Amino acid sequence: MKYSVLSLFSGCGGLDLGFKKAGFHTVFATDVWDIACDTLKENNAADEVVCEDIRNVDFTRFHNSVDVVIGGPPCPPYSQTRHYLTEKKGGFEDEKAGFAVPEYFRAIKEINPKVFMFENVDGFTFKTYQEPMAFLKEQAERMGYNITYKVINAANYGVPQTRKRFICVGLKKGIGEFVFPQETHSEKGTNNTHKWVTCGEVLSDFDNITEEEKKQRPGSKDYDLLVGIPPGKNYLYYTEHEGYPDPIFKWKSRYWTFLLKLTPNRPSWTIQASFSNNQGPFHWKNRFLRISEIKRLQTFDDDYKLCGDMKEQWRQVGNAVPAKLAEEIAKEIKKYI
Known part of the structure; x- marks a missing residue:
């Protein structure tokens, strides 16, 4: 059985490709950038691809009909470089993408999936951005999800890149509490792991x-x-x-x-x-x-x-x-x- 996925802020489909390889099927994907949407269509990444500002997308037609919602809201508001760009506001006050995290959870509320996966840069966990993190926790609790989150180094899962990302998985209460998969790789290949892929x-x-x-x-x-x-x-x-x-x-x-x-x-x-x-x-x-x-x-x-x-x-x-x-x-x- 292939479980259904709805993809937000899909970009060119990295998350979707990974979920497809794991046996999932993306029924709907959306992004605001037309070229990324063209890439999704070119690779048959989803049954339906909608190129639109997420604020204009109504997700209620998917209520209770999707297993997993995945997506990584734009990360510049939470990036480390934002600390150096003092003239630009970060977090929810970011002029270009401050709305994205609230919109992600607006979609979760309308869809009510069994599971959601939220991805962003590791800067999302910094004390500078306490408001977005508190918002994530509050929304998950209000909508009935148990959340598990951590900053992951992609290299520890066999990716040839030391790329750190914040991953949060929410499971509907009653399903359980998510446990991250055991790391398969490490820098030196200790503790029954392989060495990093170079x-x-x-x-x-x-x-x-x-x-x-x-x-x-x-x-x-x-x-x-x-x-x-x-x-x-x-x-x-x-x-x-x-x-x-x-x-x-x-x-x-x-x-x-x-x-x-x-x-x-x-x-x-x-x-x-x-x-x-x-x-x-x-x-x-x-x-x-x-x-x-x-x-x-x-x-x-x-x-x-x-x-x-x-x-x-x-x-x-x-x-x-x-x-x-x-x-x-x-x-x-x-x-x-």
């Missing part, structure tokens, strides 16, 4: 450099500095703190991702949603990562189709939940339905 393991067949890539210069004006940085390091390599004899940068004077390079010996760091000339991670061979590579790092199938131009495809994949992480959570949720 970039080298999943990107080895992309190790060539094309003629076009030879013309490109990641890092822009700092390309020569990027070339000198060892794999697995960033701009901090050129600081006094790291013992560089003629320091070029001050310690922690830039974003940590500035001139950041992957190493084949560990998972990738978090793939960002915005393609950048100087913010990594970059390939250890001093080139930009390819869309096919970030799909691997986000555990999308190689044949998963993405619509839009290169930067639009990058944004879709960078915003997504790793499909394998979603699959592991979905397989555990299945036990409770």
